[in-house]
Amino acid sequence: MRRVTSTIHCAAWLMLSTSTAFAYEPTTHQVLSQLAAQRSKVYSDPALLPDLGVSVSTSFTLTNILGQAAGTANAGDIIAFGSDLEDYYEKSCNWKNPTTLGWMRVFNHFFDPQHGGRALTVSGAAIGIPSPNWALEDGGDVTTVWGPCAEIGRNQTYSYRQAQDHLYNSLTGQAANYRQQEISITLQTLGHVIHHVQDMAQPQHARNDKHNEPDQAYYEVYTDEFVRTKIPDIIAGSPPYRIPEFPRARQYWVSDTAPAYVGMAEFSSNNYVSYGTNFASSPGGSILPNVLFPYPNAANANGTQKRIEARSITLRYSDNSTDAGPVNVVLGDVYDGNTGAHNSNQILAVASLLDRPSQSALSRRVFKITPVVFEDNYRILLPRAVAFSAGLINHFFAGRLDVTRAASGSGWTIRNLSGETMTGTFALYYEDNAGIRYAINAASWTGTLTANQMTAALPEPPASAAKLIGVFKGTIGAETALTRVAGKVVSFAPPPVACAGTYKMTGGISGLDITREMGSTSGTVQLSFEAYSIKDSLVVNAVNPANTQLATTSGMVSGLHKRTFAFNPATLGTTKARIRIVGSDADTVWNVAMSCPGKSLSAEDFPPSRQVRFDFGSTLSNASGSCQADFYVDDVRIGLAYVSAAGGTSLTASLTQGPGHGAEFRNFSCTSNNNNLLVGSQYTDPSGTVRLQNMNVTGIRYFDVR
Numbered sequence: 168m169r170r171v172t173s174t175i176h177c178a179a180w181l182m183l184s185t186s187t188a189f190a191y192e193p194t195t196h197q198v199l200s201q202l203a204a205q206r207s208k209v210y211s212d213p214a215l216l217p218d219l220g221v222s223v224s225t226s227f228t229l230t231n232i233l234g235q236a237a238g239t240a241n242a243g244d245i246i247a248f249g250s251d252l253e254d255y256y257e258k259s260c261n262w263k264n265p266t267t268l269g270w271m272r273v274f275n276h277f278f279d280p281q282h283g284g285r286a287l288t289v290s291g292a293a294i295g296i297p298s299p300n301w302a303l304e305d306g307g308d309v310t311t312v313w314g315p316c317a318e319i320g321r322n323q324t325y326s327y328r329q330a331q332d333h334l335y336n337s338l339t340g341q342a343a344n345y346r347q348q349e350i351s352i353t354l355q356t357l358g359h360v361i362h363h364v365q366d367m368a369q370p371q372h373a374r375n376d377k378h379n380e381p382d383q384a385y386y387e388v389y390t391d392e393f394v395r396t397k398i399p400d401i402i403a404g405s406p407p408y409r410i411p412e413f414p415r416a417r418q419y420w421v422s423d424t425a426p427a428y429v430g431m432a433e434f435s436s437n438n439y440v441s442y443g444t445n446f447a448s449s450p451g452g453s454i455l456p457n458v459l460f461p462y463p464n465a466a467n468a469n470g471t472q473k474r475i476e477a478r479s480i481t482l483r484y485s486d487n488s489t490d491a492g493p494v495n496v497v498l499g500d501v502y503d504g505n506t507g508a509h510n511s512n513q514i515l516a517v518a519s520l521l522d523r524p525s526q527s528a529l530s531r532r533v534f535k536i537t538p539v540v541f542e543d544n545y546r547i548l549l550p551r552a553v554a555f556s557a558g559l560i561n562h563f564f565a566g567r568l569d570v571t572r573a574a575s576g577s578g579w580t581i582r583n584l585s586g587e588t589m590t591g592t593f594a595l596y597y598e599d600n601a602g603i604r605y606a607i608n609a610a611s612w613t614g615t616l617t618a619n620q621m622t623a624a625l626p627e628p629p630a631s632a633a634k635l636i637g638v639f640k641g642t643i644g645a646e647t648a649l650t651r652v653a654g655k656v657v658s659f660a661p662p663p664v665a666c667a668g669t670y671k672m673t674g675g676i677s678g679l680d681i682t683r684e685m686g687s688t689s690g691t692v693q694l695s696f697e698a699y700s701i702k703d704s705l706v707v708n709a710v711n712p713a714n715t716q717l718a719t720t721s722g723m724v725s726g727l728h729k730r731t732f733a734f735n736p737a738t739l740g741t742t743k744a745r746i747r748i749v750g751s752d753a754d755t756v757w758n759v760a761m762s763c764p765g766k767s768l769s770a771e772d773f774p775p776s777r778q779v780r781f782d783f784g785s786t787l788s789n790a791s792g793s794c795q796a797d798f799y800v801d802d803v804r805i806g807l808a809y810v811s812a813a814g815g816t817s818l819t820a821s822l823t824q825g826p827g828h829g830a831e832f833r834n835f836s837c838t839s840n841n842n843n844l845l846v847g848s849q850y851t852d853p854s855g856t857v858r859l860q861n862m863n864v865t866g867i868r869y870f871d872v873r
Contacts, residue, residue, distance in 0.1 A: 194251075194391060194395055195387070195390050195391050195394075195395045195398070196247070196250040196251055196253070196254070196362055196365060197247040197248075197250060197251050198247075198395060198396075198398045198399070199250070199365050199398065199549070199552055199553055199556065200243075200246050200247040200249075200250035200251075200358055200361060200362070200365070200556065201243050201244070201246075201247045202398070202399065202402060202553045203246075203361055203552075203553045203554075203556035203557040203560065204242065204243040204246045204247070204557070204560065205243060206410060206553060206554065206557040207410070207556075207557040207558075207560040207561055208560070208561050208564055209223065209242055209243070209246070209354075209560060209564070210223055210242070210243070215564055216242065217656075218567070218568070218654065218655050218656065219334075219337065219338065219350060219654050219656065220337075220338075220346075220350075220634075220636075220654075220656040221242075221347075221350055222242075223241060223242040223243070224241050224242075225241070225242065225347075225350075226239040226240075226241075227239060227240055227241065227242065227245040227347075227350070227351040227354060227355075228347065228348055228351040228352075229245060229248050229351070229355065230348075230351070230352060230355060231252070232252060232255045232270055242354060245351060245354045245355050245358065246354050246355070246357055246358040246361070246560075247358060248355060248358060249325065249354070249355035249356060249357065249358025249359045249362075250358035250359065250361060250362040250365070251358070252325075252355070252358070252359065253272060253276075253325065253358070253359040253362035253363075254272065254273055254276075254362070255270050255272055256270060256271050256272070256273060257270060257271065270311075270317070270318070270321065271311065271317030274286075274287055274294050274295035274296075274311070274312070274313070274317065275287075275295040275296040275297075275298065275301035275309075275311070275323075276295070276298055276301075276362075276363060276366045276372055277295060277297070277298060277366075277372050277373075277375060278297050278298035278299060278363075278367065278372070278373060278420055278421070278432045279373065279374060279375045279432075279436065280373065280420075280421045280430070280432050280433040280436050280437075281374070281436050281437070281460050281461060281462060282375070284297050284299075284421060285297065285375065286298075286300075286312075287375065288375055289377070293312060294312060294313045295312055295313075296309045296310075296311075296312060296323075298363045298366065298367065298372070298420065298432070299363070299416075299417050299420040299421070299432075301323055301326070301363070302326060302327060302359070302360045302362075302363040303326060303327040303328065303360070303416050303417060303649065304323060304326040304327065304328040304329065305327070305328065305416065305417060305648040305649050306648065308322065308323070309322075309323045309326075310322050310323065311323075325355075325356045325359035325360070326356070326359075326360065327356075327357075327360045327416055327563065327649065328649055328650070329356060330352075330353050330356035330357055330360065330563065331563070331649070331650060331651055331652045332652075333349045333350070333352045333353040333356060334349070334350070334353045334652045334654070335638070335640055335652045336349040337349035337350035337353060337654075338596070338636055338638045338652070338654040338656075339596055339604065339606070339636075339638055340604065341603050341604055341605070342602075342603065343602040343603075346604070357560055357563060360559065360563075361556035361559050361560060363420075364419050364420070364431050364552065364555045364556050364559055365552045365556060367420060367430075367431035367432040367435055367552075367555075368431055368435055368548040368549065368551060368552035368555075369386060369387065369435070369548075370435045370436065370439040370440065370441040370444075370544075371386065371441040371442065371443070371444075372432075372435075373431075373432040373433070373435040373436035374435075374436050374440075374441050374443075374444045374460060375444075376441040376442060376443040376444050377443060386441075386442070386536070386541055389538050389541055390541070390545075393538070394541075394542075394545060398545075398549060401545050401546060401549055401550075402549055402550045402553060404546075405546045405547075405549070405550045406550070407550070408506075408550040408551050408553075408554040409506070409554065410554045410557045410558045410561065411505055411554065411555060411558040412558060412561065412562075413558070413562065414587075414644050414645035414646060415645060415646050415648070416559060416562050416563075416646065416649060417430075417648075418430055419431060419555050419558060419559045419562070420432045420433075421433050422504070427504040428502050428503060428504030428505075429504040429505045431551065431552065431555045433504075434503065434504070434505075434551065435548065436460070436462065437462035437463060438462075438463055438501045438502065439463065439501075439515060439544065439548075440457065440460075440463065440515060440516055440534075440536065441536060442536050444457045444459065444460050445457060445516055445534045445535070445536065446473075446497060446515075446516055446534045448532040448534075452475075452532055453465070454473045454474075454475070454497060454532075463499065463515070472499075473497055473498065473499040473515070474497075474498055474499070475495050475496070475497055475498075475518070475532075476495070476496055476498050477493050477494070477495055477496075478493070478494055478495075478496050479491075479492065479493050479494075480494055480496075480517075480539050494517055494518060494539075495517065495518035495532070496514050496516070496517045496518070496539070497514070497515045497516040497517070497518075497534065498512050498513065498514060498515070499512075499513060499515050500512075500513070501513045501547055503551075510547055513543055513544075513547065514539060514540050514543040515540065516534040516535065516536060516540060517534065517535050517536075517537055517539055517540060518532055518533065518534060518535070562646075563651075564653075565585055565587065565643055565644070565646075565651065565653075566585050566589065566639055566643050566651050566652060566653025567583075567584040567585045567586075567653060567655075568581055568582065568583065568584060568585075568593075568637045568639060568653050568654065568655040569581070569582040569584050569637075569655055570582075570595070570635055570636075570637035570655045570657045571621075572660070572662070573624035575624065576662055576663050577624070577627065577662050578624030578625055578626060578627060578662075579595060579610075579624065579625050579626075579627070579635060579637075580621040580622050580623070580624055580625065581593045581595070581612070581621060581622045581625070581637040581639070581655075582616075582619065582620070582621040582622075583616040583617065583618060583619060583620055583621070584618075584619070585618065585643055585644075585653065586618050587618065587643050587644035588615060588616070588617050588618070588643070588644060589615070589616050589639060589641060589642070589643050589653070590614070590615040590616075590641050590642050590643075591613070591639055591640050591641010591642060591650075592611060592612070592613045592639070592640055592641060593611070593612045593613070593614075593616070593622050593637065593638070593639050594606065594607075594610060594611040594612070594625075594637075594638050594639075595607045595610035595611075595625045595626075595628070595635060595636070595637060595638075596610075596635070596636040596638060597628035597629065597632040597633075597634065597635055597636070597659065598632065598633055598634040598635075598636065598656075599629075599631045599632060599633055600631065600633045604636065607625070607626055607627075607628050608626065609625075609626055610625040610626045610628075611625070612625060627661075627662060628659060630661065632659040633658070633659055634656055634657065634658055634659055635656075635657050635658075635659045636654060636655070636656050636657075637654065637655040637657075638652070638653075638654050639652065639653040639654070640652050661687065662687075663686070663687045663688070664684060664686050664687040664736075664742045665684075665686050666684060666685050666686030666688070666763030666764065666766075667683055667684040667685075667686075667763075668763065669760060669761065669762050669763065669766070669768065669772045670683050670746070670759075670760065670761045671759070671760045671772060671773070672758075672759050673756070673757070673758045673759075673825075674748065674750075674756070674757055675750060675753075675754075675755055675756050675757070676750040676752065676753050676754075676755055677750070678703075678747070678748045678749045678750050679746060679747060679748040679759070680745070680746075680747045680748075681745070681746055682710055682743050682744070682745045682746075683743065683744050683745075683746060683761070684742060684743055685734050685736070685742055685743060685744050685763065685764055686736075686742055686763060686764060687736050687742050688736075688763075688764050688765060689733070689734060689735040689736060689737065689764055689765075690733075690734065690763075690764030690765025690766070691731050691732070691733055691734075691764065691765065692717075692718075692731065692732050692733075692734050692744075692761060692762055692763070692764055692766075693729070693730075693731055693761070693762040693766075693767055693768045694707065694718050694729065694730040694731065694732070694759075694760070694761045694762075695727070695728075695729050695758075695759070695760045695761075695768060695773050696720065696727070696728045696729075696730070696748075696757070696758075696759050697726070697727045697728075697757060697758040697759070697773075697774070697823045697825070698720075698724050698725050698726060698727075698728070698755075698757050698801075699725065699726070699755070699756055699757065699758075699801055699823075699825070699826075699827035699828055699829070700725050700726075700801050700802065700827055700828055700829025700867060700869065701725065701750070701751060701752045701754060701755035701756070701827065701829070702723035702724055702725045702751045702752075702755070702802070703720075703723060703724070703725075703748055703749065703750045703751060703755055703757045704719075704720050704722055704723045704724065704748065704749045704751075705718070705719065705720045705728070705746070705747070705748050705759065706718070706719040706720070706746075706747050707719070707732070707744055707745065707746050707747075707761070708744065708745045708747075709734075709739045709740075709741050709743070709744055709745075710741045710743035710744065710745050711739055711740045711741040712740075715739055717732045717734065717744060718730040718732045723749075723751050724802070725801045725802030725803070725829075726800075726801035726802050726803045727801070727823055734764040744761075746759070746761065754827075755827070756825070756826060756827040758773070758774055758823065758825065760772045760773040773823075774823050774824045774825050775823075775824050776821045776822060776823050776824065777821070777822060777824060777872055778819055778820075778821055779800075779819060779820050779821075779822050779872060780817055780818075780819045781798065781800075781805070781808075781817060781818045781819070781820070781830070782815065782817045783798075783808040783809065783810050783815035783816050783817065783818075784810050784814055784815035785810055785811075785812065785814075785815070785843070785844050787843040787844070788843065789842065789843050790811075790812040790841075790842060790843045790844050791812050791840055791841065791842040791843070791844075792811065792812065792837060792838040792839070792840040792841030792842055792844060793809065793810065793811035793812075793837065793838050793841065793844075794809075794810055794811075794835065794836065794837035794838075794841055794844050795807055795808060795809045795810070795835075795836060795837075796808050796832040796833060796834055796835040796836070797832070797833045797834045798818055798830070798831075798832060799830065799831045799832075799833055800820050800822065800828065800829070800830050800831075801822070801828055801829060802829075802831075803820075805818045805819075805820045806818045808832065810844060811844075812844075822872045823872065824872050824873060825871070825872060826871045827869065827871075828869065828870050828871065828872055829867040829868065829869050829870070830867065830868050830870065831866070831867045831868070
């Protein structure tokens with residue numbers, strides 16, 4: 168809580184006969200919360216926030232106590248902002264005559280485990296809500312009770328439970344800006360929650376000790392003015408404290424069986440004394456527990472006795488005056504039930520200036536809490552406060568999910584990655600390319616998943632989906648008093664599509680225009696197109712807005728043409744291809760075959776081919792001289808055909824079995840003395856002989872290959 172003037176403090180105290188509560192100053196809370204965020208999984212687990220669709224560097228929106236925008240911040244800063252804001256009070260309120268009522272949150276920052284977990288209590292009356300009840304709302308809704316300038320019955324708005332509700336909204340809300348606001352308030356509210364754990368590291372908050380006056384509030388004044396900037400160094404220079412993992416959020420305050428010295432409140436309350444709850448002494452000068460607090464007593468959990476020892480030290484007082492010299496200090500053992508560690512010889516209190524070692528015979532001792540005690544406390548309490556704050560953040564984000572395609576290839580499953588049993592509802596949402604989210608119809612499964620188990624397959628989203636969001640709402644592990652939320656945002660990939668298989672077709676002048684399913688697997692496609700002798704054209708395009716060309720004959724062609732092309736559905740944006748063939752003559756015939764991506768055409772996928780031999784020669788007597796010409800089959804030059812009176816050459820070609828082949832002689836020439844040369848060619852197949860005569864006659868001779 169921010170400090171106000173001593174006059175206001177005194178006036179409020181005299182008028183109300185109650186205490187105004189001070190925690191670590193807000194700037195101190197910001198430092199502690201930043202360190203806690205950095206140690207928590209928010210920063211140490213690089214997948215935590217991205218699973219929720221954001222990152223640690225996202226520009227989160229800060230919101231003041233009235234719900235108004237207050238700038239932007241990254242993940243650590245918004246948590247620290249919320250921690251600072253938890254000490255908010257109505258500055259405009261006249262404490263003597265409170266007419267403007269509003270927030271007075273600080274009355275709810277106390278928890279006394281030595282007296283049944285009571286709230287801030289004055290003269291037997293509670294004037295606040297116990298800290299964990301207020302911060303967690305694990306027992307249901309809470310409202311303000313009483314206090315100067317406080318509106319009685321005002322609802323708590325920044326609890327662990329409400330932060331989970333905001334987290335759920337950030338995953339399931341339709342509009343992107345609304346979801347961003349909800350994840351922002353989630354992290355900010357977490358700052359409010361861990362503020363309470365940090366307050367429990369200030370013994371006055373765990374011992375119902377009012378600290379409205381300067382002497383009483385000196386612990387926090389000193390922390391803010393002399394120590395705040397040194398907190399990172401104090402923590403770095405202290406033995407590292409492991410981040411605790413408790414199954415229930417309340418255990419960060421108090422364990423199931425007290426006094427166990429485990430939770431932050433019971434650790435502080437049972438090990439330390441405070442300004443208003445200091446040690447007492449017997450007439451003989453021995454150390455006694457405070458009359459209202461049984462702990463700490465003469466012995467700690469391990470039986471180590473408290474003792475008094477003279478130290479030469481400098482005392483600093485609340486008016487900043489100092490005094491140096493030998494002073495009696497109370498030394499004792501601080502026991503940590505969480506780690507089992509004992510920190511010996513800790514300074515727990517000092518004797519007053521009247522109780523010098525030379526005056527130790529006084530019948531009763533008067534003990535004080537000064538910065539000498541504070542400084543010794545910091546080394547234990549501050550690292551623990553940071554670690555417990557980080558642990559509570561981790562507890563909040565304990566639910567972890569994965570969203571993967573079902574093994575069958577159709578539908579999606581949600582897997583429990585939390586390491587604990589999750590019981591509740593698991594549902595799928597989708598986000599379209601405009602950033603709008605919707606629930607997927609019937610994509611919900613309610614039940615219990617143990618660690619690493621997954622739901623049954625849930626339905627596919629619409630084809631317009633860009634992202635899938637798995638959402639859980641229910642209980643996790645032993646935490647049955649609080650509903651928790653988990654989410655996972657993944658990019659949507661449509662279900663795998665099987666290629667329709669090798670495509671084969673024979674046709675004529677009517678051509679072809681057909682769309683084929685190529686499947687969702689990428690790979691190289693093989694294409695064979697036999698146009699035979701009469702020319703035809705072929706083109707293959709992807710069925711996408713760009714009409715991406717994949718293969719083409721670049722116009723009308725004859726003969727056999729083979730192509731390969733890459734088909735990648737992810738980059739093309741489609742799993743379909745369009746094949747178009749256009750014929751040029753009524754007598755044309757053609758044959759086409761196309762494989763699936765990554766597959767090869769086989770002999771069965773296309774008409775077989777044969778080696779065809781063409782012989783050239785003269786059939787007349789008394790021939791003389793010679794002739795020659797280029798020999799073309801299906802518009803492809805096979806070689807040079809040559810004949811003379813003595814005979815002729817032969818050529819071979821591999822031709823696809825079927826009708827419509829054509830042979831042609833081009834560039835005919837003869838010697839000047841050629842006589843009686845009737846030149847031609849013949850191709851003999853199983854059904855007989857086809858004669859291709861009269862080499863010097865233009866035109867195509869058609870034949871079949873059987």
